[in-house]
Amino acid sequence: MIVILVLISGSIYAILCFCGLNLYLKISTCGRALVDFAVLTLSKYGNQIHCLDYVEALAKAGASGFTFHIEVSKDNWRELIQSIKTKGMRPGVSLKPGTPIEEVYALVEDENPVEMVLIMTVEPGFGGQKFMPEMMDKVRALRKKYPSLDIEVDGGLGPSTIEMAASAGANCIVAGSSIFELQSRLKL
Numbered sequence: 001m002i003v004i005l006v007l008i009s010g011s012i013y014a015i016l017c018f019c020g021l022n023l024y025l026k027i028s029t030c031g032r033a034l035v036d037f038a039v040l041t042l043s044k045y046g047n048q049i050h051c052l053d054y055v056e057a058l059a060k061a062g063a064s065g066f067t068f069h070i071e072v073s074k075d076n077w078r079e080l081i082q083s084i085k086t087k088g089m090r091p092g093v094s095l096k097p098g099t100p101i102e103e104v105y106a107l108v109e110d111e112n113p114v115e116m117v118l119i120m121t122v123e124p125g126f127g128g129q130k131f132m133p134e135m136m137d138k139v140r141a142l143r144k145k146y147p148s149l150d151i152e153v154d155g156g157l158g159p160s161t162i163e164m165a166a167s168a169g170a171n172c173i174v175a176g177s178s179i180f181e182l183q184s185r186l187k188l
């Protein structure tokens with residue numbers, strides 16, 4: 001297993017890579033510990049991932065949010081949301097670029113709903129990919145339907161794309177390369 005930990009301006013980013021699976025932990029220390037966790041289905045092992053297996057460990061580690069991919073949770077998302085909430089974490093659902101936005105509506109409208117939707121604006125796998133502007137249709141559809149929902153976008157976000165995402169209705173972004181590249185430029 002490879003673990004990469006990076007500290008920038010008080011925020012810790014961790015990436016764990018093992019068995020063909022990448023686990024991304026975003027840890028922010030603004031006020032209280034905040035850890036968002038996403039199981040990304042990038043490899044041939046993707047369909048064998050059981051998100052439920054990770055809930056307890058992440059809660060024990062201090063996570064306050066747990067985001068799972070709908071593509072690997074179609075059969076058990078209700079159980080997963082319940083388990084995440086029982087452990088005191090905030091449930092979120094993520095979807096890959098090829099997954100229609102309609103697939104998350106049931107999770108947002110359920111009596112025990114997710115509290116955040118993460119729209120991948122690149123294929124899950126690695127940083128440095130090109131932002132997919134066509135994903136903004138999903139953001140717009142979601143924002144129109146759910147005015148107060150937290151909508152996060154992840155992939156290729158930076159100074160040239162953030163405005164597109166914000167005006168489509170996203171209120172949270174994940175930025176990797178644009179921050180790290182800036183850091184390296186500042187060190188030169």
Ligand SMILES: O=C(CO)[C@H](O)[C@H](O)COP(=O)(O)O
Pocket residue numbers: 024040122123124125126127128129154155156157174175176177178
């Ligand atoms: O998790 C990802 C891909 O799987 C993200 O796209 C990544 O963490 C953000 O990086 P970047 O800003 O370089 O696109």
